[in-house]
Amino acid sequence: MLDSVLRHNLALDVGTASVRVGTGARRVVEAPSSSGQRRALAGGVVVDGEALVAILDPLLRQGRVFGMVKPRVLACAPSDVSRNERELLKDAILRSGAASVLLVPEPLAAAVGAGVDVASPYAQMVVDVGEGVTDCAVIRSGKLLESCALRVACAGMRAGIARALRADGKEGLTDGEIDLLLRERGVVHRGTRSSLDGPSLAERAVEPVIRQIMDLVTGFLQDLPDALGCELIESGIWLTGGGSLIPGLRQRFEEETGIRVMTVPNPREAVVEGARLMMPVVTALNQW
Numbered sequence: 001m002l003d004s005v006l007r008h009n010l011a012l013d014v015g016t017a018s019v020r021v022g023t024g025a026r027r028v029v030e031a032p033s034s035s036g037q038r039r040a041l042a043g044g045v046v047v048d049g050e051a052l053v054a055i056l057d058p059l060l061r062q063g064r065v066f067g068m069v070k071p072r073v074l075a076c077a078p079s080d081v082s083r084n085e086r087e088l089l090k091d092a093i094l095r096s097g098a099a100s101v102l103l104v105p106e107p108l109a110a111a112v113g114a115g116v117d118v119a120s121p122y123a124q125m126v127v128d129v130g131e132g133v134t135d136c137a138v139i140r141s142g143k144l145l146e147s148c149a150l151r152v153a154c155a156g157m158r159a160g161i162a163r164a165l166r167a168d169g170k171e172g173l174t175d176g177e178i179d180l181l182l183r184e185r186g187v188v189h190r191g192t193r194s195s196l197d198g199p200s201l202a203e204r205a206v207e208p209v210i211r212q213i214m215d216l217v218t219g220f221l222q223d224l225p226d227a228l229g230c231e232l233i234e235s236g237i238w239l240t241g242g243g244s245l246i247p248g249l250r251q252r253f254e255e256e257t258g259i260r261v262m263t264v265p266n267p268r269e270a271v272v273e274g275a276r277l278m279m280p281v282v283t284a285l286n287q288w
Contacts, residue, residue, distance in 0.1 A: 006065055006069050007065065007069055007070070007071060007072055007099060008023065008024075008063045008064070008065060008069075008071040008072075009023075009024060009071060009072050009073075009074065009279045009282075009283065010022070010023060010060070010063045010071045010072070010073050010074070010098075011023070011073075011074050011075075011272050011273075011275035011276035011278075011279060012056075012073050012074065012075040012076070012093065012272070012275065013075075013076050013106075013109075013271045013272035013275065014041065014046070014052070014056075014075060014076070014077075014089065015041070015044065015130055015131055015132070015271075016041045016042060016043065016044055016130065016131035016132030016133070016155060017130070017131035017132075017154070017155075017242070018030050018031060018131075019031040019055055019056065019059065020269065020271075020272040021059050021060075021062075021063070021272070022272045022273060022275065022276035023063070023276070024276070024279065024280075028269060028272055028273070028276075029059060029062070031055055031059060039051040040052040040054075040055060041132065042132060042151075043132040043133055043151030043152075044077075044078045044106075044130060044131070044132040044133030044135075044149075044151065044153075045077070045078060045081060045082075045085040045088075045089070045132075045133075045151075046085065046088045046089045046092055049088050049091060049092040049095075052089075052092040052096075053092050053095050053096050056092065056093060056096035056097075057096045057097060059096075060073070060093075060096045060097040060098060061097060063097075064097065069099075070097055070098060070099035071097075071098060071099065072098065072099050072100045072101075072102075072288050073093050073098040073100070073101045073102070074101075074102050074104060074275045074278060074279050074282060075089065075090075075093055075101055075102070075103050075104075075275070076103070076104055076105070076106045076109045076271050076272070076274075076275055077089060077103050077104075077105065077106060078105075078106055078133045078135050078149045078151075079105045079106065079107055079135050079136075079137055079144065079147035079148070079149050080135075080147070080148065080149035081103075086103060089101075089103065090103065100288050102282060102287060102288060104275060104278060105135075105137065105144055105147065106128055106130075106133075106135050106271050107126045107127075107128050107135045107136065107137035107139075107144070107147060107240075108126075108137065108139060108144050108274070109270075109271045109272075109274035109275045109278065110126055110128045110135075110240040110241070110264075110270040110271045110274055111124060111126045111137075111139055111238065111240075111270075111274065112273075112274035112275075112277050112278055113240075113266065113269065113270035113271060113272065113273030113274030113275070113276070113277060114126075114238060114240055114264035114265070114266065114267075114270040114273075114274070115264070115265070116139070116238050116264075118139050118142055119141060119142050120140070120141070121140065121141055122140065122231050122234070122235055123138050123139070123140045123145065123228050123231040123232055123235060124138070124139045124140070124232075124235050124238065125137070125138050125139075125232050125235070125236075125237045125238065126139065126237075126238045126239075126240060127217060127237055127238070127239055127240070127253070128240045128241040128270075128271070129153050129154065129213070129239065129240070129241040129242070129243025129244055129246075129249070130153050130154065130241040130242060130243060131153055131154050131155050131242065131243075132151060132153055132154075132155050133149055133150065133151050133152075133153055134149065134150045134152060134153045134213050134216060134217075134241075134243070135147070135148075135149045136148050136149065136216065136217055136220050138224065138228060138232070140231075145228070146220070146224060146228070148216065148220050150212060150213065150216045152209055152212050152213065153209075153213070153241070153243055154182075154242060154243045154246075156209040156212075157182055157205075157206040157209045157210075157243075157246075158175070158178050158179060158182055160205040160206050160208060160209055161178050161181060161182060161201075161202050161205045161206060162178055163205070164201055164202070164204065164205035165178075165201070165205075168201060181202050182202060182206065182246060183245070183246060183247070184202075184247075185200050185202040185203050185247075186203070186246050186247030186248035186249070187203065187206065187210055187246055187247065187248035187249045187251075187252050188203045188204075188207060188210075188248065188252070189248045189251040189252040189255055190251070190255055191248070191251065192248060210249075210252065214252065214253070214256045217253065217256065217257060218256055218257060221257060221259075232259060233259055236259060236260035236261065236262055237253065237257065237259050237260070237261045237262070238261075238262055238264055239253065239261055239262065239263045239264065239267070240263075240264050240267045240270045240271070241267055241268070241270075241271075242267065242268045244263045244264070244267040245263070245267060245268070250262075250263050
């Protein structure tokens with residue numbers, strides 16, 4: 001009990017684009033994107049532990065009590081994380097100043113943070129489109145029943161635009177300008193396909209990545225048991241992650257799956273918010 005009183009608990013979303021830390025007081029701190037961030041993570045997982053420690057150390061220091069008592073960390077990872085990737089993430093967090101680390105699947109945290117009724121006896125599906133990974137999961141009664149992930153997401157879309165611009169002789173755009181182009185033009189769907197001008201260069205450039213994502217989701221749905229699929233037709237699909245804000249992506253998912261798709265109110269912070277909300281349960285069950 002004394003340990004619970006003295007030690008802070010932190011929720012941690014280690015993403016390819018940014019790192020977010022949440023506390024019990026609903027405060028979320030986001031580390032700005034940097035070259036170190038791009039070295040530390042790729043495809044939603046850690047590739048350079050030392051670079052990640054450099055990012056996390058100042059953030060976790062803020063969670064110490066009296067500057068000495070280290071915090072416990074509830075961190076999120078893609079549903080397909082390998083054992084080596086899991087250990088690399090935990091090791092980096094511990095070396096950054098955590099007393100202990102517990103990992104939870106990102107789509108489960110995203111569902112909790114988005115307000116999805118994960119305790120429902122009826123299946124709920126979440127598709128989290130982040131910076132480096134697209135993660136799908138079916139949740140029922142608080143458990144992850146089925147999941148799959150693809151290490152392709154928004155970063156791949158921007159890379160496709162950058163390649164297309166270079167091939168078209170249009171170089172010199174910054175990462176921010178390419179991201180703005182993606183957010184402005186969005187994704188080709190039925191409403192844009194009828195345009196007299198046809199899809200733009202940016203829309204054509206992201207289509208190969210969108211196709212991979214759609215194949216992942218539709219294949220995932222087709223492989224589910226019929227009874228589970230019927231439940232999802234009723235409940236719909238929840239779309240989270242920064243990618244869910246790209247214009248036309250929600251409509252494209254509906255066209256491809258034939259299922260109602262809803263973007264959650266807080267897509268970018270759903271994962272860290274979900275982990276924050278899960279911390280009292282973890283503490284009550286003494287899972288640290």
